[in-house]
Amino acid sequence: MMDDRDPTLQALFASPQEDLAGEVFTMRVMSQTDNLKSRAIIRRIFIGLALGLLAIPLQELAVPLTQVMVVSLFDLDNLLLAQVLAPLNTVGSALSIVLLRMRVVYKRIFS
């Protein structure tokens, strides 16, 4: 359903607008996209190099980190309950929830 609009204003807005020459504008946009592309390639190369250089230290860090992530937050006596809640009852899941909440808050504030 269309909302009521003032016919006079509608007529004014409907009046033909400037037919803007697009060649220069398009070229400017495309040269900027080329810059973006080059920057993305350079960024990928740097990331690749960094990952290559840091592969061994990262691997060494990952092992103890994964061990910490699976540590239970609470000791549950009930075996069934412990099994059901196992995916949530870990340091890793708690961290994930915190990170997801932070992402939601960030999106609400900045988007």
Place this chain on the structure above:
Amino acid sequence: MARVPTSFSKAREALIVALARTGDRDAFAELVQRRQVWIRNLMRRCCGDITLADDLAQQVFLQAWKDIRRLRNPRKFGPWLKKLAVNVWLQHLRKNDALHNAVEHDDSVSSVQNTPAVAMDLDRALDALSNPERLCIVLSYHEGMTHGEIAELTHFPLGTVKSHVRRGSEHLQQLLSAYAGNQSTEESQ
């Protein structure tokens, strides 16, 4: 220097969008060429400054280039681009804290109202509105969107959109009353 291709000039937009999604530079250039008048005019209506409008329009297309792979339905390129344009404009306003200056901006309305209405054209009249009012008016009249669509696009509450459009229309009617007079005279002749 960048070259604007002509090979896509007769192709359907959905096809060109599908190609641009794969990273085809020429296809994207054709999309820019086809949509630039619309986006630049929309931004001009929003901000009233030709240079700024062109800068913002460029940002819109750069954002489109970055995000075009996320566009699932190539047929919805137009509405998607409009959404990007509104987001770029809202981000610009937030950056400049302009949304919060609505009350201050209202003061300028009275000064504009004192100038002869005949001397006012649409863009100058739009300048007299607050930024949120202006955006809602432009989307309603320039883009022909319903209040619900505007609320969805801008994330303003529906009631706020309605009041922005109503108040903005009233302001514009006051400021452009000379045009209304001319129109009724033309109709009677």
